[in-house]
Amino acid sequence: MLVYGKNVAKDLLKNNKDVRKIYFQEGFSDNDIILLSEKLNIPVNYCSKKEMDRLCSGVHQGIILDIPDFSYYDFKRFLNEDISNVVILDHIEDPHNFGAIIRTCEAAGIEYIIIPKDRQVPVNATVMKTSVGTLDTVKIISVTNLVNTIEQLKKVGFWIVGTTLENSVDYRDVDYSGKIALIIGNEGAGMSQLVRKKCDYLVKIPMYGKTNSLNASVAAGIMIYEMIRNRK
Helix, strand or coil: EEEEEHHHHHHHHHHHCCCCEEEEECCCHHHHHHHHHHHHHCCEECCHHHHHHCCCCCCCCCCEECCCCCCCCCEEEEEEECCCCCEECCCCCCCHHHHHHHHHHHHHHCCEEEEECCCCCCCCCHHHCCCCCCCCCCEEEEEHHHHHHHHHHCCCEEEEECCCCCCCCCHCCCCCCEEEEEEEEECEEECHHHHHCCCCEECCCCCCCCCCCCCHHHHHHHHHHHHCCCCC
């Protein structure tokens, strides 16, 4: 997997992560990164800006790293652990939203996020850049079927809280003191109907202005901190 950007590069190199190769744009002058790459004896290629732009579509800041594909956490292993909170993403498509949610989970002490394999942005270069420094703490679990996954979570004592504007209650009116799995729906369509039917509680964040909904990562932040606040 190719990842890019100075902050991502520094994080990976300082933590001695497996980096197969580094691509520097000709004239790259960040001495900290250059010295780290030399210290770790990582193979380096110098490329023109045109070649760098061809390697990735994002703002690479003159550096691209070739690293192993992201390793997802095993769901069966998760089920055997003593976990109080987990966030489930129901087909989030924007990598910036995904990355921002990972950062929020890390800040709030949420260690696990569950995502579906299909129609969901995976952990890619943009997600890694947006969530820089947090993917070592937050474990991402990729599952084949969200509905089946929710059923298994219920069997081990989780209450399922879904976010939706329709037929829902104020998010502050729910008791989050038990084992909670919080579902954040797709940016446009929200939660799927099948997932919605499996929820124990449907909640909404009241809108007092002209806007009728919030960005998925903003809504996730509000909900995650309410869930954590109730556990104090």
